[in-house]
Amino acid sequence: MPAATVRIATGELPPYATAEANDSGTALQIVRRAFALAGHEVRYQFMPWQRAQNETRAGLWDASAYWGANEERQRDFLLSNNVMSEQWVFVHRRDKALTWRKLGDLKPYTLGVIKGYTYTPEFWSLARKGELRTDGTPDDLAGLRKLLLGRLDAMPMERGTACYLLLSHFSPEEARQVDYHPRLLTDSFTTHVIFPKDKPASAQLLEDFNRGLKQLQASGEYQRLLRSVACPPHWQESPGRH
Template sequence: MRIVLLCISLLVGAAQAAADEVRLTNGEWPPYLGQSLPHQGIASRIVAEAFALEGITVQWDFYPWARALMLAQRGQRAGTAVWLRNEQRDHDFYVSDPVVDSSYYLFHRKDHPIDWQDVHDLKGLQIGGANGFDYGAAFQQAEADGSLTVRRQTNEQVGLRQLLAGRIDVFPMDKTVAFDMLHQHFSAAERAQLTFSPKPLRSDTLHLMLSRAVPGNAELIARFNDGLKQLRDSGKIAQYLMEVQQPLSLAP
């Protein structure tokens, strides 16, 4: 009898431990996300601490973005962080309350100013972009119908290099990501050559997504949202964002 009770206790304990962990996919997008970053990036930190307030530990698995999304979509991982929401993702996932804001701006050289109000004003410019990035419905449509000439690059760092070399006129990037990349991989002299248009190309929110294919995720997203609200109300999210945004500048 004691052996039976011990086995039952171990099984209950294992089930409880499993219930207190969530396995999520992640990718590389400093300073928001990154395997080698402190706390795996600011967005990862927010997700993990929001879950922790609900007694749940996050296990991160890092993959290229397409695979990270696919694994979560199929239910091979509980979910993935962090993403723009759209109709398809709302269909496949439970989408959380906003984790962080993201605003894309048009970066350009200081010696090549631009003036624009909508994407059609960009016609005639050599525009850069990164493979797989969505720059908003108006931009994507103008690119698709040929109204804009967009040269997609393998990644955002290549795009900034192309901009500095004068091979493109503008390159859209999330401002926080751009500032971080410019400070990590470019010299002060290179940074001093660049600026950005004050009008955002798109402003959105980024979200944790939990797969609808995984049982229990409807309840789990509700718990996450509760923890996220607690974390935001504590002022810690604003504090963490300030830590990565405050030092960033294009000044040499």
């Protein structure tokens, strides 16, 4: 394998990271193009997110893409500059209104969660204390299915991912049953390529990636890659309807 090839562990978060897409999804294409501008090829290996993080920490991969920043990752990895910002919202059934201003307001609801997802430190802290009622879910698609079956009241989900899954895996009638609360889980959700701290090549790969990413953003190609995601028609309505 050529020395310039970067082996990256990743997971499924369509349309941003997915084996279903020829370009591997928006975020992974940004990562690929940034590395290419720095002289590296990229090879992705898809696996469950938690495994991708654990194996990268152990040095089995050159990097993992792409992740939110949290205390654990800042301790164990070198984090790149921001790949792209995400919008995390709570999705819920349209016939079951969701009301919240602070996370503690969500105590009455059963919330789907995915192990290994970042969410926010406050969210996970409340979940660990039992102040939020959570239900472990394997992935976002399964979460939406459980929501439609009434087994969940709500689930934190990246808005574009929810849109993509609703339009590609559900009938229009099913999609119409799902809504979202416009309040963001956090107003600053950056995402990053993470590199194992103990791997000798990590510091140089981080520098190369950040240089390529800066060049990509300056070229205008970055904005073209950040294509908008189609959403169910009723999601286009003005927020504040809650």
